Amino acid sequence: MLNKRGILALGGFLASLAVLGAIASAGSIRAREALVGIGPAVEVPYRLTLSKHVVVRARINGKGPFNFVLDTGAPALFITEQVAERSGVKQGDDGWGVCDTLELEGGLKVPKAKARIATPFQLEGMNGMGLAGVEIHGMLGYNILAQYRITFDMTSDRLVWRKIDWIPKSPFGIVAKEDSSGPGGLEIIGGLMKGLGGILGRKANPTLVARGYAGVVLDEVAEGKPAKLKVVLPASPAEMAGLKVGDLIREVEGATVADGPAVLAKLAQFKAGQDLKLKVDRQGQSLEITVRLEGGI
Amino acid sequence: MNRIASMARLVGGLALAAGVLACTAVGVADNPTGTATEKVAVVPFKLLKSGHMTVEAKINDKGPFTLIFDTGAPANLLNNKVAREAELLKGKPPVLFAPYGSRGDVKIKKLQVGQGTVENVTAMVMDHPTVEIISKHLGPIEGIVGFPFFARYRMTLDYRDQTLTLEPGTFQPPDVMKEMIKSLLGTEGNGRDGYKMVSPGAMLGIVAGEAGMDGSGLVVNAVRGGSPAAVAGLKAGDRLLSLDDRWTDTPSDLLQASTTLKPGKIVQAEIQRDGTTMKLRVVPVAGF
Numbered sequence: 001m002l003n004k005r006g007i008l009a010l011g012g013f014l015a016s017l018a019v020l021g022a023i024a025s026a027g028s029i030r031a032r033e034a035l036v037g038i039g040p041a042v043e044v045p046y047r048l049t050l051s052k053h054v055v056v057r058a059r060i061n062g063k064g065p066f067n068f069v070l071d072t073g074a075p076a077l078f079i080t081e082q083v084a085e086r087s088g089v090k091q092g093d094d095g096w097g098v099c100d101t102l103e104l105e106g107g108l109k110v111p112k113a114k115a116r117i118a119t120p121f122q123l124e125g126m127n128g129m130g131l132a133g134v135e136i137h138g139m140l141g142y143n144i145l146a147q148y149r150i151t152f153d154m155t156s157d158r159l160v161w162r163k164i165d166w167i168p169k170s171p172f173g174i175v176a177k178e179d180s181s182g183p184g185g186l187e188i189i190g191g192l193m194k195g196l197g198g199i200l201g202r203k204a205n206p207t208l209v210a211r212g213y214a215g216v217v218l219d220e221v222a223e224g225k226p227a228k229l230k231v232v233l234p235a236s237p238a239e240m241a242g243l244k245v246g247d248l249i250r251e252v253e254g255a256t257v258a259d260g261p262a263v264l265a266k267l268a269q270f271k272a273g274q275d276l277k278l279k280v281d282r283q284g285q286s287l288e289i290t291v292r293l294e295g296g297i
Numbered sequence: 298m299n300r301i302a303s304m305a306r307l308v309g310g311l312a313l314a315a316g317v318l319a320c321t322a323v324g325v326a327d328n329p330t331g332t333a334t335e336k337v338a339v340v341p342f343k344l345l346k347s348g349h350m351t352v353e354a355k356i357n358d359k360g361p362f363t364l365i366f367d368t369g370a371p372a373n374l375l376n377n378k379v380a381r382e383a384e385l386l387k388g389k390p391p392v393l394f395a396p397y398g399s400r401g402d403v404k405i406k407k408l409q410v411g412q413g414t415v416e417n418v419t420a421m422v423m424d425h426p427t428v429e430i431i432s433k434h435l436g437p438i439e440g441i442v443g444f445p446f447f448a449r450y451r452m453t454l455d456y457r458d459q460t461l462t463l464e465p466g467t468f469q470p471p472d473v474m475k476e477m478i479k480s481l482l483g484t485e486g487n488g489r490d491g492y493k494m495v496s497p498g499a500m501l502g503i504v505a506g507e508a509g510m511d512g513s514g515l516v517v518n519a520v521r522g523g524s525p526a527a528v529a530g531l532k533a534g535d536r537l538l539s540l541d542d543r544w545t546d547t548p549s550d551l552l553q554a555s556t557t558l559k560p561g562k563i564v565q566a567e568i569q570r571d572g573t574t575m576k577l578r579v580v581p582v583a584g585f
Contacts, residue, residue, distance in 0.1 A: 045543050047553070052371035052444045052473050057544060063511050065544055071369030072454070073441070075348030106542050133493070139369060142348035146456035152368070153451040154468040157557040158542075166457035171348030206493040208549040215521060217500070217584035221560065231584070233502070233523040260583065267585050268496040296504045296521055297497050297555050 038149060039163030044106040046070070046159050049132035054152065056140065056159070057105040060087035065105065066137035070150075070159075074141030075171040077102075077115040083137045084117040091117050102144075108161050113144055114170070128195070130202035143168060212272045212293025214238040221260030226250075226281075241291040244282060251279035272296075338463040340411030342366055344456065345435045352461070354442060355409040356383040362439040365428065366410075366461070368454075370443025371473050373408070373420035376429075379439040380422040398424035410442060413463040418445050445470050497555035499562075499581030502526040503537070505548035514538040514569060515545055529566065529579040536569040540579075555581075 046056045057065035060079070063086050068077075079089065079097070089097040095116070102113040115138075127135050146168035151160040215236020219228040227249040232239050249257060252266040253276065270276050272295040280287050342350040353361040362379050377398045380386050385403040392400065400422035408418050420440070432438040448470040450463040502524020506516035514536035520526045531537075537545045541564035543554035558564060560583035565576050 043542065045541070045557075052448075052470070053369060059512060059544075065546070069369050071367070072350055073365060073367030073369045073443075105544055142456075145454065146348075149453060149455045149457075151451065151453045152447065153466065154448045154470075155451075155466060164455065164457045168348075168456060171346065208495045208552045209492050210548075210552050211494065211496045211585060213500075213502075213504075213521070214585050215502075215524075217582045221583040231523070231582075233521060235522055264496065264585065268494060271494065294504075296519075296524075297501050297551060 038165070042106055042108040042161045043158040044104050044108055044161050045157060047134070047157075048154065049134060049136075051126065051132045053132060053136070054159070055132070055134065055136065058140075059101070059103045060089060060099045061101055063087040067134055068138050068140045069136060070145065070152075071139040071141050072145060074139040076141045076143045077113055077138065078118055078120065078141065079115045079138040080119045080123065081117055084115070089115060089117065104161075106158065110144055110147070127204035128202075129197035130204050130206065132204075133206065135204035142171060209271050210295070210297055211268050212270050212274055212276065213296030214241075214243075214276065214291050214293055215296075216243060218260050218263070221264065223259055223261055225259050227257065227260040227263040237291050237294050241289050243278075243280065243289055243291070246282065247287075248281040249278055250281050250286070251277075253277050336412070336465070338412035340413055340461040340463060342459055342461060344459060345431075347431065347435060349431065349435075350456075350459075351438060352410050352442060355407075356385070357406050359383040363437060364410075364440045364442045365431070365438055366447075367441050367443045368447065370441050371445075373405075373418065373440070373442050373445055374425060374428070375403075375420050375422055375440040376424045377422060385420075385422065397426060398422070408442075408446060410446060410463075411461075413446075413450065413461075415446055415449050420445075444473075495552050495556060497552070497581075498558035499555075499560040500525065500584040501555065501558070501579060501581050503531065503551065505537075505551050508547040509536060510546065512538070512544065512546065515547055515551060517568075525579050525581050526566070529577045531566060531568065531577060531579075532570070534570070538567040538569055538574065540564060540566050 044056055046054050049055050053069045055067050055069055058068055059065050060083065064083075066079070066083050066087075077099075079087075079099075084090070084097055087099070089099055091097045096114045097117050099110075099113040099115055102110040104110070120139075123136055123138070126132055147163065147166070149162045149164050153159070213236075215233035215238045216229050217231035217233070219225075219230040221227070229238075229243060229245050229247045229249070232243050232245055249263050251257060252263060255266060257263045257266055267276070270293055272293050274293050276291045276293055278289050278291065280289060340352060342352050344350055350366045351363050352366045354364050355361050356375070356379065359382050360379075362375075364375075375383075375385070377386075377400065380400065380403060383405070385405065386400060389400060389403070402419050402421050405418050405420055406416060408415050408420075425441075428438055428440065447461075447463075448466075448468055450466045452464075453462040455462070502521035503517055503526045504519040504521070506518030508515050517531060517533055517535045517537055519533050520531045537551065539545055540551060540554045541557065543550070543557075545551045545554055558581045560581060563578050563580050566579050567574065567576050569575075
């Protein structure tokens with residue numbers, strides 16, 4: 001049953017709360033409150049995953065990057081066994097591992113970050129099904145988050161972190177206890193999801209493939225404005241195919257494209273090496289031009 | 298092809314059901330017309346011994362109820378008791394099979410967390426075993442408030458003051474359910490078959506080469522003549538350490554980093570050339 005000194009991980013993963021153990025009876029959480037000081041703002045890039053998790057990247061002891069969910073539902077920094085091994089983080093007698101350096105993308109450094117080394121079932125399930133669209137290596141929870149004042153703004157591609165002069169008390173009572181009771185029988189889901197992911201041919205980390213490169217710069221890309229070539233780069237596939245500045249793109253692969261956004265959306269499906277058939281309007285004359293796309297971002 | 302599609306649908310459905318069991322909350326369809334309050338709200342939270350935080354919430358003017366505030370939760374979650382008290386289950390037919398009391402999604406007309414109010418927000422109803430365990434020891438706790446709530450705001454989290462500051466925002470949380478199904482049943486090139494097509498937000502003219510390891514940056518294979526990267530001074534053979542503050546160890550990293558580019562918005566490319574690290578300003582353009 002519930003072990004008094006067990007571990008409570010409310011891994012907010014997919015709203016799922018993994019009680020990896022039980023609740024501890026610890027002292028007051030308002031341990032030490034120093035009143036001075038808030039550090040400078042550090043902008044930390046993040047991505048919002050398909051599963052609507054706010055994910056930041058971090059290097060541990062110079063290794064990585066690894067992907068972490070910002071998770072107030074997790075009482076600590078959780079890293080998987082694989083991450084711990086790769087970054088040389090060892091579990092101590094107290095059940096914690098210490099990251100000598102934990103550096104978030106954007107340059108934020110968390111000194112001596114303490115971590116739990118575990119793979120909650122939500123992580124296993126999510127990665128098994130590729131639900132996030134990117135492999136998740138752990139959660140950044142309370143013991144790290146509480147050292148910062150963090151601003152989330154989903155209209156920006158960065159979070160703002162400021163160090164606060166307050167040392168959160170360790171959610172003590174958290175002790176590794178592998179055999180303590182699980183999150184109410186939910187552990188099976190991890191394996192189940194992994195199995196389904198296999199059937200669906202999903203991977204935690206899909207390989208990203210870029211749209212192909214033609215070498216054209218468009219004039220204003222706006223709804224309702226026809227896509228007009230502003231620049232055709234020298235020796236580019238577009239130039240070699242005969243595209244000229246001022247050409248208006250009317251069709252891509254036989255589909256009418258009303259404006260710049262439509263052209264870009266259509267193009268997004270074609271990769272390097274593929275031929276892209278365009279119909280352009282050059283001073284009232286309609287021309288068909290095929291561009292062999294190359295690689296390049 | 299049809300058989301494959303219908304199998305994907307079936308398995309996808311099963312997966313979603315499994316997800317709901319795990320409270321994996323793929324089933325969140327948020328009303329995009331939902332609105333957040335206009336004023337800045339400072340909401341106090343309580344820090345539990347376990348390191349979790351709770352807030353007091355009113356649901357359709359009923360309550361307050363104590364909910365865990367969870368930035369890692371893609372869905373809001375309420376137990377059956379609260380769902381009944383707030384009359385959220387009215388008109389919902391009884392179900393024969395309801396593992397963990399799972400009753401699917403309900404629409405909350407008004408969710409107030411302190412002075413922060415959002416309208417027309419979805420929650421899933423379930424007696425989540427983990428929440429119950431925490432509730433038993435540190436409770437009562439009746440559910441979880443997560444992404445569909447806080448994403449509507451510019452939110453600042455401060456553990457020292459134990460407050461959430463909510464400034465009105467314009468972000469409308471997307472429909473998680475729709476996006477997940479689209480991805481699960483997705484066509485080739487959308488995460489199925491192990492790869493995904495991605496388009497940069499703007500064009501740079503960089504051809505990525507060999508990946509670097511642990512921060513050594515990818516090798517730039519080529520820089521397209523006359524492109525923004527060429528104008529900025531990037532050269533073939535450079536190691537690209539980061540773009541717009543995002544690490545670029547692999548071609549996938551670069552591609553991912555390029556998705557947030559905007560035409561005309563200057564970004565920094567951090568490169569290493571002959572052992573020297575330097576930062577170049579790049580102006581990406583609209584193009585391909």
